[in-house]
Amino acid sequence: MPKEITFFCLLMGLSIAGCSSGEDQFVYSGFTDRNLSLDGGARIMPSGLIELTDSMVRQKGHAFHPSPVLFHKSGTVQSFSISFVFAILSIYPESGHGLAFFIAPNKNFSAAFPTQYLGLFNDHTNGDPNSYIFAIELDTVQNYDLHDINDNHVGININSVRSMQSYEAGYYDDKSGIFLNLTLNSHKAMQVWVDYNRETTQINVTMAPLNIAKPVRPLLSTTYNLSTVITNLAYMGFSSSTGTVTGEHYLLAWSFGINSPAPPIEITKLPELPHLGQKAQSKTLKITLPVVIMVVLLGACIITFVLVRRNLRYAELHEDWEVEYGPHRLSYKDLFDATEGFGDKNLLGTGGFGMVYKGVLPVSRLDVAVKRVSHDSKQGIKEFIAEIVSIGHLQHRNLVRLLGYCRRKGELLLVYDYMPNGSLDKYLYGKDGKTTLDWTKRFQIIKGVASGLLYLHEECEKVIIHRDIKASNVLLDDETNGRIGDFGLARLDDHGTIPEATHVVGTIGYLAPELARTGKATPLTDVFAFGVFILEVICGQRPIKLNTEDRQLMLVDWVLEHWHNGSLADTVDIKLQGEYDIDEACLALKLGLLCSHPFTNARPNMRQAMQYLNKELPISEITPNLSFSMLALMQNDDLNPYIILQCPSEMGFGTISTISGGR
Template sequence: MASTASMKPVLLSTLLVLTIGLTLNLPASGAGEGDEQFLYTGFTGHNIILDGAATITPGGLIELTNETFRIKGHAFHPAPMSFRRSPNGTVQSFSVSFVFGIMSSFGDIRGHGFTFFIAPSTDLSAAYSIQFLGLFNDKNNGSTSNHIFAIELDTIQNTEFSDIDNNHVGIDVNSLNSVNSSPAGFYNDSNSSMLTKLPLIGGGPLQIWVDYDMNSTEINVTLAPVGIPKPVKPLLSTTYDLSTVITEQAYLGFSSSTGLSTGHHYVLGWSSAINGAAPTIDPTKLPKLPYLGPKPQSTLLVILLPIASAVFVLAVGIGVVLMVRRHFRYKEVREDWEVEYGPHRFSYKDLYRATKGFKDKYLIGVGGFGSVYKGVLPGSKLEVAVKRVSYDSKQGVKEFVAEVVSIGHLQHRNVVQLLGYCRRKGELLLVYDYMANGSLDKHLYGQEGNATLDWGQRFRIIKEIALGLLYLHEEWDRVVIHRDVKASNVLLDKEMNGRLGDFGLARLYDHGTDPQTTHVVGTIGYLAPELVHRGKATPLTDVFSFGVLILEVTCGQKPIKEDPEGNQLVLTDWVLHNWHKESLLDAVDTKLQGNYNISEARLALKLGLLCSHPFPNARPNMRQVMQYLDGDVTFPELLPAHFSFGMLSLMQNEGQLVDSSRMSSYPSPMMQSFGSISNLLADGR
């Protein structure tokens, strides 16, 4: 009995040790029934669910994306969390914290941001790898069926989503149009009224806290540098009942995409809890952000390289000669100032291979400023259109390429994406997204077996190009003047949506300043009279070209054509002539066989004439054009007498003005109503 009694303390001690050991291996949990929590300080050895480009680095970080274009990456906590105590219960209070870093290998060139999200599943395969941060696409963005709550940490300003700047934090519900957002920063507890701004990209690791209170339905988002205690005042505070959004069980995760700008998105640590504060993340236990700068050069290599070069100079010389002969066809023009445009520069070798050596069978268009080829990039298999433009001198090439790269940041559904450029000898190559249905003019005039567009398609394309021009003129960071709006530069994607393309002649300037363009470029028939007179392109010269485009789409006629007797007829004069005869609708394309909306066609014809008015101050701007097309503003009551026949015939032939003896043969009523038109537009009627 004494022996048995002496063993009891030993057995109790052993059971206690085993119990403590088993407890330490269980996931961390809260005190309440059904409460859940977790804590990661690094991710090596953890069963994180990854898809797309996301990986766990050797150092133990989650890396969502890298320097590859048009990729997306997602990382999920491996098990869903129970956000409701019962199937129809309210979403419980929860708290999330994580430490992250966003880095770029290209200095000031900014890539996309990333999101933390709560979603009903781990399937985000429908998300785009461009523009939507790897979370949504253009069809489901804004849909309540998403059931996604997210915090966006965005480093690019996208006007389509009403972003406030290119360094902000946003609270998102089922959409990238944030419910609330703020410039990134934190409120110091010693001065809680002043926001200390923080750079989201390149500024070192940052920590963020997301807290939701089920009773007040208040969402608080707090941001601070790692090592600083959580500030008392949150960066963002919004009231929103997440019971209408988050499902009973949902996954926590991160998402990102690179689009046409690349970057590295890292998560260093992560914690979460339901009905309690997220476990504290110890910054001393976190892995370090990697160094992405140039590798230091070895001193030994510096000494040995010249010696090795001298020893093998003959072999190297022979090799260089052979390489030059073999790769002469791929020779490019590269200068020091182009280093900063690295991500937007394509290698000539890739473009040559993409188009099979620019063979004629891949030629999809020829214009006055170059030939366009279809190609498939060898690495990404992305379909592109490559335009070859010749230039005679180096003067202005640096500024031109700078503008090409700037235009490459345009992102709008009705603007063809300019992906980048390449320079070789005396030519510049511009690379665009490939549009499967080609240019609008081929469909209007039935070339290459394309069917005639019906009226619904035509009117939709007019509105889509108007939206694209409005974005270029007023809604982007700078004013973009396209300078070559015409049917052959309107491209149709696989769903027959219209997109404005070919920015090879576009020019930019800051809002509120005066454009300095003085060189006349463009296409005969689309050139505004003041552009021929003064050589100065403005947004209103684009409006003139757009007006001619409206008439071309509506009438199915080219801006200038020859009649059977060899006389040149101007489309604008012909439409005016029909209107003066009180037969305006006779100008509508006969190939439609009368199947069109009469009110829309009448509006299109009158708006086309108004936009292509010879006097610039009589033309509407693109915002007014959209108001007329959408029916938000009543179109002014105009008569044929408000216009002058034959004014467009004063335009140049081969770039020079012609005299009045060569004006259109249509009769010309007195020009007495230009002022009244300007007044109508100024009044917004």
Template sequence: MSLHGLAFVVSPSINFSNALAIQYLGLLNSKNRGSKSNHILAIEFDTILNIEFEDIDDNHVGIDINDLHSIKSHSAGYYDDRNSSFQNMSLISGDAMQAWVDYNGEDKKISVTMAPIKMAKPKRPLILISYDLSTVLKEPSYIGFSASTGLVDSRHYILGWSFGMNKPAPMINVNKLPKLPRQGPNPQPKLLAITLPIASATFVILFCGVFITIVRRRLRYVELKEDWEIEFGPHRFSYKDLFHATHGFDNKNLLGAGGFGKVYKGVLPSSKLEVAVKRVSHESRQGMKEFVAEVVSIGRIRHRNIVQLLGYCRRKGELLLVYDYMPNGSLDAYLYNNELKPTLSWDQRFRIIKGIASGLFYLHDKWEKVVIHRDIKASNVLLDTEMNGRLGDFGLARLYDHGTDLQTTHVVGTMGYLAPELVCTGKASPLTDVFAFGAFLLEVTCGQRPVNHSSQDSPGVLVDWVLEHWQKGLLTNTVDARLQGDYNIDEACFVLKLGLLCSHPFTNMRPNMQQVMQYLDGDVPLPELTQMDMSFSIISMMQDEGFNPYTLSSYPPPGTSVGTISNISGGR
């Protein structure tokens, strides 16, 4: 396993307290990346392909100027002096390596060279680029190293470093370099070999005296673990660690509860990482191997608008999913609990909408598999420290290879977000996610739940209510009154129309998420909606198919997921 790697850094400051870990390598954050005021030169040795920074692959060296988006990069390796052929090197191999960084101020050229530890410096550099660093670096500057951090242990060995400014980088004397850290147990000294049998015998006697107590304590942490789970390695958490992290799943650490279980805040004992632990019940072993395999696969997704799924644990009749902890909680708390949370501004809402659209586009089109989330709603959108929206809760998600046919499954999701074709055919697709995203757009803009019959003043079915106001030319009357008119009218009307378009009962009328991103980014204008286009409401469509949403929406309550965990595992 590997995290994002490490970097050689030249910086005017040694204060990186505002920097983020993981893909930001402890150097920058989402706000200051790309700023000329950073005055940072970094040579990254990156081991994960990050779409956000347009990485070329998951094993490359890059030259970074004030940003994690490399101005030039190359797959890790070196050019053989004998025949000029390129020899690939694996940054996560655990092998020791050496690297040289040169800058010639007169020619304004930066070069990066690397090689195995016992090889002389190759004549041809791995990367060579012209760049005037006098416009970047400040005096004085510090030279050092930075690396990503996280839950997974990671080792990268570049033991020999050499940096030359306006002169060739000095040669590296490999004989003076430290040895690689030892992996595995240390050899036993002779004294230990003598005393170990005596100590072992003593231990056996003591063990017999406390055997019953130990067994009783361990029963508290008994897990369900089968042979096929060995391949998932560090994605499997121990129940004991999760139990202690949440103080025994104490209600004081309860973050929320839904149709599939409760979510607790926890701090992992070893790494001190804050996590969110979701406990869900599973009644059947059918399909559990496939379900866990998909959980682990989803755990490899890296995107700034998707909550990181770190792993899982199984114990008796329950499954525990472990996520990154989002300190500002879920979006629905800001939309509906005004006594406890401040009202979100329109700028914040619009940024959250664009972020969730970006994450959903990545799941549908950009990742190695097609991920259908199946439960997009405000309560599954979490807010990070900067109030950016992140799509979370992948307990219902399904994975497909690109270009394959979708399979029929049990209907799961949340009332008000279910596309009519999903209810009628049982086939979840990217366009059923688009339908739910349309309901989400209306929910965020109007501050109303998609289905709400709690009072006469409630809009009932939100999409029909917004459609009715649009047909009457009163679309702005549906915008959340708590904004008190302080919003961009053009943007709000645009989002409402886009929500209606995404919520269209006919799939051929809905855009895909790539088109949605083009609309939101202003690259393509939103199609003009006509009365004919929107003449079929979601309610009439579903009733024509023999499905009464009013009846089903009354139980369970609006906003609650429908289905069971056995449905999930059994349908895979």
């Protein structure tokens, strides 16, 4: 259809039912029988909706306009306008992770990650100027790594999921000028407009509820020359992703115009949104439903007594102060059903703080790990719940996410992401028939744990001290990435504050020597445990080992002795059989020694440790004449350092007679 005819039709108020045949504009008011390109979890539903993602976890989906658009004219991106109608549905107060409109040079997003990357980028392409992707994100998860402002915002993105400009979702009322909030995960359809002006290079993003005309004042406005981002021929589309908490992301309509406003969307012709978690009712169901209701009401009188008795089985402990933590509270019945009654066949393991069971949540079908912990509700449980809920907000690829909790009398249940490959120690020590890990994976796990600790110590709103870093608390996901788990001992402190003294907790062999004197857990006590962890991963040996004389020897002293003797490579796990990068192994071993130094001022912080691992800084040298165990004893005020220095042979090299085992 020629442009003049299309323009004439628009002036006459005629609606365009589908995509116009011209290359400069189109409008979809519903997507029934439309030839869009789809991938991942995306599908066109019989009602005409595009479902980008459903209730599956860690899913991504894309919907593209089938043919590329010629954006450039004389080497400059032309003015364009987009409008679309979307809706996000979730059974949870939170949903993940949102959706985005994008313009990209191609339709291949096979290497993109879901979760916070919205199905557009991965660890390597995020922030790469050669991605040539312009996007508008509708984000429902606050990710501290990406400097998100909250868990309900709109952002303008250039080659990254870190927005160059963002604002909480909402719109400005034309009459009053007051800003009115909108909730992206409201189960309601909303409309978004995106406009780019070629002359001023201005980008405007506006949104409003479905039946309100486009507000005059945009939600976001910035200037950026998109000619440096959008390629001459480029594809347009929508991308969405889910994380550990799911959400259903729908697209109801879409229109586009170059050098003209996007054609109007016919609101009256939009498909209906489905009932959350339910399929559309058939006519037969509508007829039989009243009959079924009558039968249920008649039967209710008979089964009420049975149900009351049954519900007593799932009785929980509630207190008024827990109302503020509502979204993180899960029902005991759901956890009971998820774990098949905490049956032995679902038991994953037993630790010092309780038993852990595998489960599948009944509605979301999310795989979880449920830890049952005994507690005394009179001793700080309110503060403990506050801490675990705060930890539940953390978002980092190297942390096991704490999804929520449940309380019964004398029992606390903590619900985590399920890690299919279990704990790292089973691979290091051959438990459960696990094969060993090669060098590349071990070094990757060390760097991942370092990144997670750096996030806990420096990049969160509060300083989080884990206090129990060790191989058995590092879990491996389906790609064998290391994730820090078991926050049962974690403490939260404000940045810049002095940690309070408390009773010593942790595992023998990983405890920093200053803990015995002060009882104060600090980020540097985590660094000490991380140093021991590095040696454990590389040497394939526990922190406390037996020497040839059946005397207990600290692993750190054994490695230190080999360093002094010039035989550091001999400490690498023999199961690697020489198939490892000797330079990387020696670097990591030296860092392990440096981190586990008995003197706190000799240890690096986690940011410096990451710089060492990334080879951005040269590793410091360590030249003590005594073992680290002897140096640690020198810090005890009750011992005379002169005696130790004069009689090291009598006290033994790195031997321990008073410490045994770990929990």
